[in-house]
Amino acid sequence: xxxxxxxxxxxxxxxxxxxxxxxxxxxxxxxxxxxxxxxxxxxxxxxxxxxxxxxxxxxxxxxxxxxxxxxxxxxxxxxxxxxxxxxxxxxxxxxxxxxxxxxxxxxxxxxxxxxxxxxxxxxxxxxxxxxx
Amino acid sequence: xxxxxxxxxxxxxxxxxxxxxxxxxxxxxxxxxxxxxxxxxxxxxxxxxxxxxxxxxxxxxxxxxxxxxxxxxxxxxxxxxxxxxxxxxxxxxxxxxxxxxxxxxxxxxxxxxxx
Numbered sequence: 119x120x121x122x123x124x125x126x127x128x129x130x131x132x133x134x135x136x137x138x139x140x141x142x143x144x145x146x147x148x149x150x151x152x153x154x155x156x157x158x159x160x161x162x163x164x165x166x167x168x169x170x171x172x173x174x175x176x177x178x179x180x181x182x183x184x185x186x187x188x189x190x191x192x193x194x195x196x197x198x199x200x201x202x203x204x205x206x207x208x209x210x211x212x213x214x215x216x217x218x219x220x221x222x223x224x225x226x227x228x229x230x231x232x233x234x235x236x237x238x239x240x241x242x243x244x245x246x247x248x249x250x
Numbered sequence: 251x252x253x254x255x256x257x258x259x260x261x262x263x264x265x266x267x268x269x270x271x272x273x274x275x276x277x278x279x280x281x282x283x284x285x286x287x288x289x290x291x292x293x294x295x296x297x298x299x300x301x302x303x304x305x306x307x308x309x310x311x312x313x314x315x316x317x318x319x320x321x322x323x324x325x326x327x328x329x330x331x332x333x334x335x336x337x338x339x340x341x342x343x344x345x346x347x348x349x350x351x352x353x354x355x356x357x358x359x360x361x362x363x364x365x
Contacts, residue, residue, distance in 0.1 A: 152272055
């Protein structure tokens with residue numbers, strides 16, 4: 119899996135290798151791919167905003183709890199941005215080769231993590247209020 | 251493809267729609283990034299005893315990151331406006347755009363961990 123990951127990273131930095139394969143897809147599919155990429159970037163930005171907001175607005179929480187939640191959200195944001203690039207490159211390549219678009223568990227995993235994070239924040243806020 | 255069946259006018263409109271939608275997507279993303287920077291600036295302004303110099307620098311660098319994103323977005327938007335068949339985005343643009351956001355999240359990290 120590490121070899122696969124390293125191979126993917128190298129592909130991000132060598133557009134010529136991607137373009138050397140297969141045929142140029144209909145430019146509208148490439149544009150749609152680009153819009154998907156930007157949607158993932160906005161998701162990343164929303165998570166970064168969440169991380170910054172937790173620190174600002176949930177002042178009742180202990181510093182340790184607040185910072186951990188903020189950290190997790192910020193890291194999740196960075197991961198989404200990285201994933202956006204990978205998905206864009208892999209999709210371009212798949213389109214050139216006429217293959218199916220890459221399947222991924224990332225969106226589902228992100229959704230689950232978001233739910234978990236929300237529950238943690240709700241519990242922390244309620245416990246904080248109960249504690250005085 | 252449905253192109254052969256569609257009348258000329260609709261076809262032209264359809265061809266113009268996709269690059270425009272993509273340009274708008276870049277603008278939306280730039281705006282979202284700007285909002286994140288505003289949120290970070292708010293943190294500096296609203297905190298009662300003020301924030302450390304490190305925090306201020308982190309936010310300033312975050313704003314710089316936004317400017318870098320704006321430049322990337324602007325160049326791509328111009329490329330998208332260049333005629334009917336715009337070129338595919340370069341890997342450099344995509345890596346740059348995502349990279350700048352990763353860097354911004356690191357600044358956010360500094361901002362949150364600075365006491």
